Amino acid sequence: MLAIIGGSGLTEFASLEVSQRKRVSTPYGEPSAALTFGRIGGRPVVFLARHGDPHGIPPHQVNYRANLWALAECAPVGIVSVAAVGGIRSGLKPGDLVIPHQIIDYTWGRESTYHEWPDSPVRHVDFSEPFDPCLRQSLIDAAEATGAAVSASAVYAATQGPRLETAAEIDRLERDGAAVVGMTGMPEAVLARELAIAYAAINVVANYAAGRGDSRQGISLEAIHGVLDASMHRVRAIIERMLSAND
Template identity: 75%
Template sequence: MLAIIGGSGLTRFTRLEEAERRQVTTPYGNPSAALTFGLLSGRPLVFLARHGDEHTIPPHQVNYRANIWALRECVPTGIVAVAAVGSIRSDLSPGDLVIPHQIIDYTWARSSTFHEGPHSAVTHVDFTEPYDHVLRRQLVDAAAAIGARVSEAAVYAATQGPRLETAAEINRLERDGADVVGMTGMPEAVLARELAIPYAAINVVANYAAGRGDSREAIRMEAILSVLEGAMQQVFAIIERMLTSHD
């Protein structure tokens, strides 16, 4: 069973058949929302809204540990995380889709490991390649099969939020090698790695990052919502194709 984590623009997976919601608890508290189980083209899937059902949980207050632990209890074959990002790279425009291959973490003060506490051994988890290679390939192949254009490689910069970045900060991220910027990619990815759950992401470019393109003077939130609404239809289609191609 595949697990989907939905971000901004994807708080409900409306295409699920025979949908059933289940409230769960974890040793780390409650996840952001009830888990939704259902079928997509006859294949089982579980969905979790990262920011809650009504999009009320800001990025820095998401209980990432509870979310990943709750999905782990479902024994998923993998997690596909959907998230909106800002484009740093000039060739990535609003509405484009990105399958990132690397992360730079700029977040702070987030609970970012399961390996802590008085009885936990010191554990170093390899994170050289933060996204699962097989899962990424399946997403790329599914996008190609339906004719959706995606960027197959990008460095994702995870910032703290909830505020958006300054233009100078975006310049710094570019110098660091980042291509897109978001607020939820970490510690989500590393927590999945700690629990040995394959994890990959689909990023929807919602806007140009601060100081770039039509965000040179300011970022217009109303434009972001319009872009996300249209792009999410392609995300649905990619996930559906991925499921039906890999039983």
């Protein structure tokens, strides 16, 4: 079973043949929404809306620990995260798809580990490569098979939100090497690593980051929604193809 976490623009999966919706509780509280079980092209999946259903939980208040714990209890073969991002790197434009390979974490104050004193001893996890290489390659291969153009590597900057960044902050992120900016990649990725679940992401560039392209004078939130509506069908097609290729 594959787990899918849907972010802004993907609060449901149109081709999912739903068999069950289940509300669960975890030692870390309630997940963002009920888990939706079903099949896509005959393959079992579990879907979770990261920001709730309806979309209402801001990124800094998502209960990431509960979300990942609930999915882990389903024993998935991996987790695919779908999220909207701002494009920083030259050449990235709204509507482009990105499969990141690295993360820089700029968030603060989020519950970011399952290993906390006194309930758990100190445990360090290797996070050199934050995304599972095999799962990433499956997404890249599926994108190629569907004819969808993707950037097969990018550094994802995880910021606190819910506000968007200043142009000066984006300049700093670019100097740090970031190609895209989002608000949900951390601690989601590291929690999956602590739970030993393969995790990869596919990002939709929803807008130029502040100070870039047509965002030089400000970012249109209405335009972001339009880009996501027009782009998510390609994300769905990639995930569907990845599932069928794993038969």
